[in-house]
Amino acid sequence: MIQPLGYWLFNRTASFFPDPARGISLMNWGFSVAGVIVFYYAARALVGERMARLGSAVYATVFYAWFSGDVHSTYASQLLAPVLVFELLLLHLREPRLRYLIGASVAFGLGAGFRPTEGAFVGFMFVYYLLRRASRKHAAISFSLAALVCLGWLVPTALCYRRRGGIGQVWPYLASVTTQASILAHGPTRNTIANMVRFSVALVFALGPLLPCTLSTCRDLRRPEVVLLWLWIIPGALFRVLSYMSDAPYLDFITAAVLLLALLGLRGSTRKRRAVLLGSCLAWYLVFFLFFRPVLVRSRPFAVIDVYAGR
Amino acid sequence: MEIPDGQARAQRTPHRALLNTLTRARSWPWFLAAGVLVSRVLTTGSVYFAD
Numbered sequence: 236m237i238q239p240l241g242y243w244l245f246n247r248t249a250s251f252f253p254d255p256a257r258g259i260s261l262m263n264w265g266f267s268v269a270g271v272i273v274f275y276y277a278a279r280a281l282v283g284e285r286m287a288r289l290g291s292a293v294y295a296t297v298f299y300a301w302f303s304g305d306v307h308s309t310y311a312s313q314l315l316a317p318v319l320v321f322e323l324l325l326l327h328l329r330e331p332r333l334r335y336l337i338g339a340s341v342a343f344g345l346g347a348g349f350r351p352t353e354g355a356f357v358g359f360m361f362v363y364y365l366l367r368r369a370s371r372k373h374a375a376i377s378f379s380l381a382a383l384v385c386l387g388w389l390v391p392t393a394l395c396y397r398r399r400g401g402i403g404q405v406w407p408y409l410a411s412v413t414t415q416a417s418i419l420a421h422g423p424t425r426n427t428i429a430n431m432v433r434f435s436v437a438l439v440f441a442l443g444p445l446l447p448c449t450l451s452t453c454r455d456l457r458r459p460e461v462v463l464l465w466l467w468i469i470p471g472a473l474f475r476v477l478s479y480m481s482d483a484p485y486l487d488f489i490t491a492a493v494l495l496l497a498l499l500g501l502r503g504s505t506r507k508r509r510a511v512l513l514g515s516c517l518a519w520y521l522v523f524f525l526f527f528r529p530v531l532v533r534s535r536p537f538a539v540i541d542v543y544a545g546r
Numbered sequence: 547m548e549i550p551d552g553q554a555r556a557q558r559t560p561h562r563a564l565l566n567t568l569t570r571a572r573s574w575p576w577f578l579a580a581g582v583l584v585s586r587v588l589t590t591g592s593v594y595f596a597d
Contacts, residue, residue, distance in 0.1 A: 260590055268582045272575045288574055295582050304586040 241392035244348035245309045256307060263311040267304035270314035271295045274491050277322040280329075281460060282498045289513040290498045296520045297441050297490055299483035306484075309350040313488035316346020317357045317467060321492070324364045328459060336369060336377040344384025353488035356471030360463050368459065413478040434476050437483035442493055444512050448500030449493050461499065467492040 245262075252258025274294045278287035294300070303310035323339035326332075343361050347354035361381070365374040396402040414420035416430035439446065455461050468489045475485055501509050 264583055264586045264590075267586050268579045271578050271582050275575055275578060291574075291578055295578060295585075301585065301589070304582075 241351065241388075241395070242309050242349070243392040243395060244345070244388040245312065245350070247391070248349075259307045263304050263306070263308075266311040266315040267295075267300070270311075270318055270491070273315065273318050273322050274494075277318060277325060277491075278495060278498055280322075280325055281495060282502055286498050286501065286509065286513075289509070289517075290494055293445075293513055293516050293520075294491060294494055296517060298520055298523050299437060299441060300487055300490055301524075303484035303487055308484070310484035310487050312346060312349035313353050314491070316342055316349065316354055317360075317488055318491040320346065320357055320361055321463060321467060321495075324361070324368075324463060325460065327364075328368060331369070331373070333373050333376065336365070336373050337380060339364075340377045340381040341384055344381050344387070347385060348388035350488075353471055353485070356474065356488070357467060359470045360466040363466050364463060415479070417478045419477050430478075430480060431476050433482070434472070434480050434486075437486055438493075441483070441486075442490070442497070442516065444515050445494065445497035445501075448497040448504075448512070451500040452496045455499070458499075461496065464492045464496050464499075468496075 245259075246255075249255040249258040249262060252261065271291055271294055275287050275291035278290045281287075282290070300311075300314055304314070319342040320339045323335045323342060327335035327339070339361060343354075343357055346357060362378075365377055369377065393402055396405060416426050418424075418427040418431065421427050442449075452461050452464075456465070472489055501512065504512075
């Protein structure tokens with residue numbers, strides 16, 4: 236049975252391999268490699284060669300992204316799909332050719348199919364761009380194509396549920412999962428606050444030194460790239476903070492956007508400051524990989540870091 | 547015959563030539579790809595079917 240919202244596309248793709256478990260590994264390795272390369276090109280277009288290299292090295296080694304590239308799950312797909320959509324929109328912004336939007340539509344449809352719970356939120360950035368920056372004809376073609384690709388995995392998913400007792404069972408499950416740790420549904424309880432802590436701990440643990448640079452780009456909202464990047468982050472992040480997030484790899488889908496904004500925020504800084512901030516992230520990941528071990532302690536703050544940041 | 551400065555330096559430090567190749571703009575994506583692939587392949591070991 237596929238867990239709602241369903242990972243039909245991911246599992247079906249894996250089933251084409253002689254050994255599906257090996258197929259999932261290959262897919263995740265591919266997503267990780269391609270995601271880092273696309274990130275490098277997007278960063279190079281925004282901030283130039285030198286910072287793009289450092290930034291892509293950071294993106295390649297963020298600890299939870301690394302972890303999600305070697306487990307049998309759908310997380311790693313979000314290391315590629317959102318940044319690919321963004322890169323294609325960026326290309327279209329600079330040279331308005333339909334082929335870029337066609338590529339973005341397919342990338343969005345597949346990204347949403349591989350992991351709907353995060354991939355679908357890229358839709359805000361995608362739709363905003365089509366409404367504000369694309370011609371009507373290009374927007375209509377792109378909407379239709381994205382909808383078609385999404386139907387390509389939505390219909391088989393619905394058919395799977397129908398065969399297994401009806402699609403009606405999806406809604407109670409979804410309602411339960413999205414509200415049980417939601418501060419909107421239950422107010423500030425230990426459970427709902429823990430959900431928000433899970434989100435913040437992992438993000439600060441991985442990208443803490445760069446977060447002020449990311450936030451500093453709020454002053455530069457006249458740039459269309461900055462608006463797109465914030466639209467990529469905010470809807471999905473809000474959903475996770477206000478509804479449910481179980482562990483760090485859920486952040487895969489916004490990591491590239493947070494880092495790209497940080498690189499944009501760092502552009503005005505001295506070379507030394509850039510090197511210190513990006514280098515400290517790289518050094519921190521190295522220390523993490525070499526020395527992090529879950530430890531059994533009674534201290535609650537340590538336990539939180541152990542479980543949420545270290546997974 | 548006189549050896550040009552850069553070439554002489556490269557001959558003195560062969561690893562420098564390799565470093566130059568790796569850090570050239572065109573070769574960086576390949577370097578990244580190889581690094582990410584090797585790191586992921588080497589660390590894949592757990593059979594963990596998460597949601």
